[in-house]
Amino acid sequence: MEENTSFFEKERDRLTAEISSGFEELLSSSNNLNRKLEEVLGMTREYETIAALWQSFHELMRGHSDDGDVSAETEQQPHGLPGTGGHILTASKSGGLGAVQEEQQNS
Template identity: 80%
Template sequence: MEEDTFFEKERDRLTAEITSGFEELLSSSNGLNRKLEEVLGMTREYETIASLWESFHELMRGHRDEDDNSGETDQPHGLPGTGGHVLTGSKSGGVTAGHEEQQDS
């Protein structure tokens, strides 16, 4: 039986180390991919929820418009936190909600 030389032993050791490194890299990449898929799945869920709230908001806006035909200005109405809430400057320089009545001078 022929004994391995130092070069062959070192080559085998380095090959095993590289193989181990690649296996660890592959495992880490798979873990990263799973986390990215979870994040993308969560954003899709948020889009669904946002769409549901938008539909609800539009439904409520329609009911409010039907109930309130008092001749207010065509200011867009919105609920705080939904992205549709509009602020306007009042005559006194302060900021008021867009759907509040402005006082006549």
């Protein structure tokens, strides 16, 4: 029966098989692409969750620093850390200790 098939029919069958193979490869590649895109979208959702967590932490810490600023304004005394030269030992300025405090605050 193959003897009766013309060159056109053989070439048509070969090209049809090649096109079909190409479509299968295209379908496989697009499925891989879709999986990768879903993975990327999933990762961005995870990052959004982490970013929201850090944002709430930042707002919480900013709220605490704002509260600290209000108390510092009412006390009218600068706050400092021990060992940095800004730490206030007493509130009175009498005697030798007051001179040390003024020197620490001015430096």
